[in-house]
Amino acid sequence: MSAFGRRGGVGSNGGRQFGVAQPMKGPAPAAPRSPGQDAEGGSQFPPIESLPTEEEAPAAASRGGGGDAMARLADRQAQSGDQANSRNNEGFEASIHRIKEQVLPRLLERVDPEAAATLSKDELAEEFRPIIGEVLAELKINLNRREQFALEKVLVDELLGLGPLEELLNDPDISDIMVNGPDQTFVEKKGKLEIASIQFRDEEHLLQIAQRIVNKVGRRVDQTTPLADARLQDGSRVNVIIPPLSLRGTALSIRKFSEKPITVDMMRTFGSMSEKMATVLKIAGASRMNVIISGGTGSGKTTMLNALSKLIDPGERVITIEDAAELRLQQPHWLPLETRPPNLEGQGAITIRDLVINALRMRPDRIILGEIRGSECFDLLAAMNTGHDGSMATLHSNSPRECLARMENMVMMSDIKVPKEAISRQIADSVDLIVQVKRLRDGSRRCTNITEVIGMEGDVIVTQELFKFEYLDETPDGKILGEFRCMGLRPYTLEKAKMFGFDQPYLEACL
Incomplete structure (x- = not known):
């Protein structure tokens, strides 16, 4: 192929993981004392003067009780900095990356980048194979078949893919990727943070990959716009922030989504909710109830929204509105809309509120907002109350009561001059259910509350809790144990469920 001109030459962590909260509990009352143990057995929070020094921490750990808990804190403090700066560069992958650094410059001399960009990954790998052989012969590097295939993949990822990020994106166990500059990358696996072994060549290499991501969705990131939201081809959400705002170099935050869509039944199987809660959420989605999903960052709000959307009737027209499109609905009549940032002159921005209007x-039939952040809250409430039943949205808050307060505040902060009492009444008339999701400190995600919005009493919005997750205990390895409690109350939204024929199962699930 003419695009690949050839030049004459030779030939033709087993360490402690971040984000894992260890239980801090005293010993069982009947536990026998060790020979050197004090008769009182220690307390969970001993007086300041009795805290062990760094040298005494191992001995305190052997005594159990408060010494054990405080020793763990001292151990965490001693190891956290070391692990944050550690890097696992040994092994097969590291050796392949070292060879790649030697081969890539010589390979680029033999390749026309514009022509290479028109080929698929498989076609490019086929064209590369003989050229890589030439370069390896020049460098006097001998590789076996496995090493050569691995080198080809890394080089193709570098030229057409996202470089070192490709191996992390292909790992199904990884749910989040956090790049803190070219020298440090963390990943989240099964709810726990750990450092990844990948490394970028330099800041320019990392910035080039970030620009490749945002350019594919028609956005940009540079000195004039150092912040950008984007998405990958599979719908994964990407946030980019570059210097001078980021002091450690370009920072990438990638929120991956499961290739297999998660359903409400799968969440019940995972232990995220009880069977009765799953039944109530299914009926809420099918009965066109207006639902707000509340939770913190990374708690699973979007996953819950995707799961609830599967209960929507296929005959309904659904419009989703987001800053960076990440919802993946399975309905046949679904139209996704996405906001647009301003251009270089600061003109042409299309906000979420513009899209809602x-x-x-x-x-x-239904309007689904990826996230409520500002004045668009008022327009969504108006839509919920004017014939668009079954609309849904997510919102950042720590409890159902805070969710209602945040919605009031967002409307009041906008340019809409409406009395607070009118705003509260609008919320009470529009919202049916608030679903609270939370990421617990052991990494698990649970649906902690399902709360019904009943109406107004004076100037206060009245709510009723249908289900609640109650913390009970922790296992020795830090796993949180709890139970999902049904409050046994008759739901006020029973009338809506009755209109769709779900009143009997809905009532049985709530009682």
């Missing part, structure tokens, strides 16, 4: 003219 426009969506009302598009004959939607």
Whole structure:
């Protein structure tokens, strides 16, 4: 192929993991004392003067009780800095990356980048194979078949993919990727943070990959716009922030989503909710109840929203509105909309509120917002109350009561001049259920509350809790134990469920 001109030459962590909260509990009352143990057995929080020094920490750990808990804290403090700066560069992958650094410059001399960009990964690998052989012969490097295939993959990822990020994106166990500059990358596996072994060549290499990601969705990141939200081809959400705002170099935050869509039944199987809670959420989605999903960052709000959307009738027209499109609905009549940032002159921005107002003219049955952040809250409430039942949205808050307060505040902070009492009444009339999700400190994600919005009593919004997750205990390895409690109350939204024929199962699930 003419694009690949050839030049004459030779030939033709087993360490402690971050984010894991260890239980801090005293010994069981009947536990026998060790020979050197004090008769009182220690307390969970001993007086300041009795805290062990760094040298005494191992001995305190052997005594159990408060000494054990405080020794763990001292151990965490001593090891956290070391692990944050440690790097696992040994092994097969590291050796392949070292060879790649030698081969890549010589390979680029023999390749036309524009022509290479028109080929698929498989075609490019086929074209590369003989050229890589030439370069390896020049460098006098001998590789076996496995090493050569691995080298080809790394080089193709570098030229057409996302470089070192490709191996992390292909790992199904990884749910989050956090790049803190070219020298440090963390990943989240099964709810726990750990450092990854990948490394970028330099800041320029990392910035080039970040620009490749945002350019594919028609956005940009540079000195004039150092912040950008984007998405990958599979729908994974990406946030980019570059210097001078980021002091350690370009920072990437990638939120991956499961290739297999997660359903409400799968969440019940995972232990995220009880069977009765799953039944209530299914009926809420099918009965066109207005649902707000509340939770903190990384708690699983979008996953819950995707799961609830599967209960929507296939005959309904659904419009989703997001900053960076990440919802993946399975309905046949689904139209996703995405906001647009301003151009270099600061003009042409299309906000979520603009899209909500426009969506009302598009004959939607349901409007789903990826996240409520500001004045668009008022327009969504108006839509919920004017014939668009079954609309859903997510919102950042720590409890159902805070969720309602945040919605009031967002409307009041906008340019809409409406009395607080009117805003509260609008919320009470529009929202049916608040689903609270939370990421617990052991990495698990649970649906902690399902709360019904009943109405107004004076100037206060009245709510009723249908289900609640109660913390009970922790296992020795830090896993949180708890139970999902049904409050046994008759739901006020029973009338809506009755209109769709779900009143009997809905009532049985709540009682």
